Amino acid sequence: MNKELKRVSIAVLLMFVALFTSSTVITVFQVDNLNADSRNVRTLYDSYSAERGPILVNGQAVAESKAVNDPYKFQRVYSNPLLYSAVTGYFTLNQGTTGVEGSLNSYLSGTANDQFFTKISSILTGQNPKGASVSLTINPKVQQAAFDALGNNSGAVVAMDPKTGAILAMVSKPSYDPNPLASHNTTDVIATYKKLLADPTRPLLNRTIGGDLYHPGSVFKLVVASAAIDSGRYTPDSQFPNPPTYQLPLSNTVITNAEGGTCGGTPTVTIATALRLSCNIPFAQLGAALGADTISKYAKAYGYGDKFSVPMSVTPSTYPINTDVAKLMLSSFGQDEDRVTPLQIAMTTAAIANKGTLMSPTLIKEIDAPDLTVIQPFQEKAYGQPITAQTSATLTQLMVSNVSNGAASNARIAGVDVAGKTGTAQNGAGKSNTLWFTGFAPANDPQVAVAVVVENGTSFGNAVAAPIAKTVIEAVLNK
Amino acid sequence: MPPSNSAPTEKIGRPAGRPIEAAPRNTFTDTIRLRLRVPAKLRNLELVLLLFACAIVGSSIALVQLGALGKLDGSVLVIGTLLGVLAIGMHVAMRFVAVEADPFILPVITVLNGLGIAEIYRLDISRHLTGWNAAGVRQIAWTAMAMLMALAVILLIRNHRVLQRYRYVAMFVGIVLLLLPMLPVIGQTVNGARLWIHIGSFNFQPGELAKIALAIFFAGYLVTARDSLSLVGRKVLWMRFPRARDLGPILIIWVAAMAVLIFQRDLGTALLYFGLFLVMIYVATGRASWVILGLGLFVGGAIIAGRVLGYVAGRFNSWLDAFSPTIYNEQGGSYQLVQGIFGLAHGGLIGTGWGLGRPGITPLAESDFIISSLGEEIGLAGLFAILALYLLFISRGFRIAFAGQDDFGRLLGVGLSFVIALQVFIVLGGVTRVIPLTGLTTPFLAAGGSSLVANWIIAALLLRLSDSVRNQPRLVVE
Numbered sequence: 001m002n003k004e005l006k007r008v009s010i011a012v013l014l015m016f017v018a019l020f021t022s023s024t025v026i027t028v029f030q031v032d033n034l035n036a037d038s039r040n041v042r043t044l045y046d047s048y049s050a051e052r053g054p055i056l057v058n059g060q061a062v063a064e065s066k067a068v069n070d071p072y073k074f075q076r077v078y079s080n081p082l083l084y085s086a087v088t089g090y091f092t093l094n095q096g097t098t099g100v101e102g103s104l105n106s107y108l109s110g111t112a113n114d115q116f117f118t119k120i121s122s123i124l125t126g127q128n129p130k131g132a133s134v135s136l137t138i139n140p141k142v143q144q145a146a147f148d149a150l151g152n153n154s155g156a157v158v159a160m161d162p163k164t165g166a167i168l169a170m171v172s173k174p175s176y177d178p179n180p181l182a183s184h185n186t187t188d189v190i191a192t193y194k195k196l197l198a199d200p201t202r203p204l205l206n207r208t209i210g211g212d213l214y215h216p217g218s219v220f221k222l223v224v225a226s227a228a229i230d231s232g233r234y235t236p237d238s239q240f241p242n243p244p245t246y247q248l249p250l251s252n253t254v255i256t257n258a259e260g261g262t263c264g265g266t267p268t269v270t271i272a273t274a275l276r277l278s279c280n281i282p283f284a285q286l287g288a289a290l291g292a293d294t295i296s297k298y299a300k301a302y303g304y305g306d307k308f309s310v311p312m313s314v315t316p317s318t319y320p321i322n323t324d325v326a327k328l329m330l331s332s333f334g335q336d337e338d339r340v341t342p343l344q345i346a347m348t349t350a351a352i353a354n355k356g357t358l359m360s361p362t363l364i365k366e367i368d369a370p371d372l373t374v375i376q377p378f379q380e381k382a383y384g385q386p387i388t389a390q391t392s393a394t395l396t397q398l399m400v401s402n403v404s405n406g407a408a409s410n411a412r413i414a415g416v417d418v419a420g421k422t423g424t425a426q427n428g429a430g431k432s433n434t435l436w437f438t439g440f441a442p443a444n445d446p447q448v449a450v451a452v453v454v455e456n457g458t459s460f461g462n463a464v465a466a467p468i469a470k471t472v473i474e475a476v477l478n479k
Numbered sequence: 480m481p482p483s484n485s486a487p488t489e490k491i492g493r494p495a496g497r498p499i500e501a502a503p504r505n506t507f508t509d510t511i512r513l514r515l516r517v518p519a520k521l522r523n524l525e526l527v528l529l530l531f532a533c534a535i536v537g538s539s540i541a542l543v544q545l546g547a548l549g550k551l552d553g554s555v556l557v558i559g560t561l562l563g564v565l566a567i568g569m570h571v572a573m574r575f576v577a578v579e580a581d582p583f584i585l586p587v588i589t590v591l592n593g594l595g596i597a598e599i600y601r602l603d604i605s606r607h608l609t610g611w612n613a614a615g616v617r618q619i620a621w622t623a624m625a626m627l628m629a630l631a632v633i634l635l636i637r638n639h640r641v642l643q644r645y646r647y648v649a650m651f652v653g654i655v656l657l658l659l660p661m662l663p664v665i666g667q668t669v670n671g672a673r674l675w676i677h678i679g680s681f682n683f684q685p686g687e688l689a690k691i692a693l694a695i696f697f698a699g700y701l702v703t704a705r706d707s708l709s710l711v712g713r714k715v716l717w718m719r720f721p722r723a724r725d726l727g728p729i730l731i732i733w734v735a736a737m738a739v740l741i742f743q744r745d746l747g748t749a750l751l752y753f754g755l756f757l758v759m760i761y762v763a764t765g766r767a768s769w770v771i772l773g774l775g776l777f778v779g780g781a782i783i784a785g786r787v788l789g790y791v792a793g794r795f796n797s798w799l800d801a802f803s804p805t806i807y808n809e810q811g812g813s814y815q816l817v818q819g820i821f822g823l824a825h826g827g828l829i830g831t832g833w834g835l836g837r838p839g840i841t842p843l844a845e846s847d848f849i850i851s852s853l854g855e856e857i858g859l860a861g862l863f864a865i866l867a868l869y870l871l872f873i874s875r876g877f878r879i880a881f882a883g884q885d886d887f888g889r890l891l892g893v894g895l896s897f898v899i900a901l902q903v904f905i906v907l908g909g910v911t912r913v914i915p916l917t918g919l920t921t922p923f924l925a926a927g928g929s930s931l932v933a934n935w936i937i938a939a940l941l942l943r944l945s946d947s948v949r950n951q952p953r954l955v956v957e
Binding site: 001002003004005007008009011012013015016018019020022023024025026027028030031034035037039040041042043045046071 | 758761762763765802807817820821822823824825826827828836837840854858859862863866869870873874877880881886889893897900901903904907908911912913
């Protein structure tokens with residue numbers, strides 16, 4: 001009987017070895033896959049129950065987690081949702097995250113590698129895990145001014161400090177309220193999300209850095225002018241023929257200047273005047289003379305075609321290299337396949353304002369651990385030097401006269417030299433225009449570079465976009 | 480040993496156990512005085528271990544409160560203390576009636592039962608259940624009841640050989656208990672398996688008690704029948720197979736197991752009884768052919784049942800392809816199994832800590848999936864400790880079988896401990912995907928009165944058997 005008992009004992013032992021093995025396999029070898037499984041709601045709950053860090057603007061939380069009595073433990077609350085939704089983005093249970101909530105999720109949720117030791121110490125001390133707080137470079141006064149000035153228009157405003165790259169305002173309209181998306185009722189979240197997605201005004205788009213991008217229209221002339229002057233091939237006084245209409249080579253398309261007629265009434269016109277009055281025909285000729293490769297080189301130096309993270313990723317703006325002269329001419333005053341983000345336009349202006357040095361744009365002022373130690377300080381980073389300081393001084397002069405004595409008259413501020421450029425991009429026959437203004441001030445010591453875009457315009461950039469930019473600049477300069 | 484011989488043994492077995500008791504007993508108090516003077520080393524060890532067990536359980540419940548409530552609440556600890564007192568009462572009783580009983584069994588099952596209560600209580604907190612609605616409160620009441628039943632078994636059955644006399648009664652009781660859920664009115668189907676009876680507000684799973692009755696019957700029957708089962712037969716290849724006329728019993732048990740599989744729709748229970756029988760017949764006869772024959776019959780039956788019965792096929796699919804989205808989302812698919820595995824993974828090596836996990840997400844987290852709930856909160860480390868406790872309990876039972884003097888006691892010992900081992904394997908193997916998931920309860924841990932009562936009675940029988948084992952050699956030597 002003992003022989004049988006031994007065998008049965010071995011069988012029992014083997015049964016237990018199987019259990020030891022199977023539980024080890026699950027908790028040690030498969031654990032990463034299991035925790036990453038989308039059906040594993042425990043992981044989801046975990047990411048929510050750590051107290052997510054706040055997003056701060058000037059020390060005030062614009063997004064924060066408040067303790068609630070449900071399995072998720074914390075409810076994300078946006079205190080000024082419409083004003084900041086373009087920046088904060090949303091944080092949902094089942095529809096993903098966007099904006100700073102999405103791109104800095106690992107810091108906010110406390111899972112970033114930089115926070116490893118914080119995590120360990122909170123385990124050892126028995127404290128609840130807490131995410132880092134993110135301070136933004138946004139100036140609430142400027143943000144509010146931009147938001148109010150844009151009114152009911154669809155469009156966007158970006159303001160940045162040209163010397164540091166800090167983004168002072170980022171407004172995209174129409175806006176949306178991220179609070180219902182942060183609901184813990186997933187059915188409600190899906191319903192809200194679907195409704196926002198189906199909205200023809202597309203409120204979920206952050207128009208400052210993404211979406212379908214815009215034709216830049218005349219604001220692109222700053223890039224062409226940069227190429228002309230910085231390459232040394234032209235000066236502001238270089239003359240171009242000045243017809244009232246111009247038929248593009250090998251094409252039936254006839255282009256005109258925005259106001260109709262010639263540019264200033266003289267037989268020839270200088271680049272300076274053409275920029276000041278924002279004339280298309282001289283710039284079309286200048287573009288053809290420069291060639292697509294030269295313009296493209298300068299566009300790239302300003303950041304076209306590159307991916308920026310602010311920390312949200314910015315859709316690259318494009319300038320096509322056209323071999324076809326007609327298309328090259330169209331693209332030289334911001335039509336054809338030129339597509340830009342308002343941020344790219346603000347960056348171009350900021351580089352001109354900052355003696356030709358382009359600073360990388362960013363929204364992050366500082367990331368702080370819950371114990372207030374700084375995880376990531378403000379990082380001032382030069383992206384490049386698209387133009388020389390001398391070119392920048394020349395362009396600044398041209399842009400100042402553009403406001404004081406030219407097409408951008410509505411951006412004038414008493415006692416301050418404002419440098420600016422308007423744009424009115426056409427989106428095709430029968431379609432409304434995209435209205436632009438970009439500029440910086442004060443011209444001798446720039447504090448702010450701004451880009452304003454208004455969709456579905458019927459008039460000109462100077463009429464609609466310039467006053468908005470003026471309000472934003474005034475908010476920065478405390479006027 | 481024939482039943483008639485057991486009467487005198489029973490009379491002399493206890494008092495003659497040690498020299499000091501050989502003197503005639505005059506009064507009851509006299510007896511107590513004499514017994515108390517005997518140094519009870521094993522009982523002292525048991526007391527130390529039992530206090531340790533109570534400390535583990537008490538701190539677990541306290542940690543559950545700190546983790547899930549954030550504060551200590553006296554009420555449940557008071558009830559827990561009452562259970563500790565009851566366990567110690569059982570210990571004290573054994574100082575008188577089972578002095579030489581195994582000292583590990585009681586502390587081990589106290590820890591297991593207490594860990595179960597702590598986890599069930601923890602789930603009640605997350606579900607905001609209080610009073611009689613709380614499974615934890617009911618579990619505590621059932622534990623008290625189970626301990627009293629176990630105490631009664633130890634007190635009433637002074638000699639296990641009495642049980643051999645009642646082997647056919649046990650058979651009858653076992654079959655009746657098995658069949659009870661199939662009766663109309665009182666029988667009840669829970670989660671597709673018809674394993675419950677329902678009288679008034681009282682629910683019971685009689686199959687749990689049936690396993691004791693069947694173990695007694697198998698042991699008694701096999702002791703008398705094993706000669707004819709093992710000696711004669713035809714040799715096929717290297718193995719001696721039984722005669723056709725001796726196949727009767729195994730066929731009856733097989734039919735019974737298949738009836739459970741088909742009518743009660745529970746693969747686990749069928750496997751448990753049939754496995755119990757196979758191991759006992761193997762130990763009794765020493766013939767591996769019985770195991771091969773039995774396994775062949777069972778697997779064959781199960782495969783046919785799998786073809787015919789949808790639920791068996793479903794269980795197999797959920798086991799083999801648990802993570803497939805179709806099976807996961809199916810009604811009665813692998814959702815529960817996968818959520819249980821997610822729970823285990825969530826716990827990882829050291830667990831989330833008592834009261835800090837989310838075991839409530841898994842359906843039936845307090846009964847069928849108590850082990851994944853525990854795994855989530857006390858981690859792989861805790862699971863290993865629990866498995867080690869089971870292994871210790873089972874090894875103490877096998878010890879009885881190895882060291883015992885009478886074959887009935889040895890068979891009963893191996894049967895009772897193996898049925899626990901097999902049940903642990905079937906449940907935990909189901910939860911961790913070693914085998915298909917079935918609806919058995921985890922011994923001592925899972926919420927459920929019938930299972931607790933049955934397992935405590937098994938423990939009491941093992942205690943009684945172990946006491947006899949240690950006493951018998953002296954009987955012979957003297």
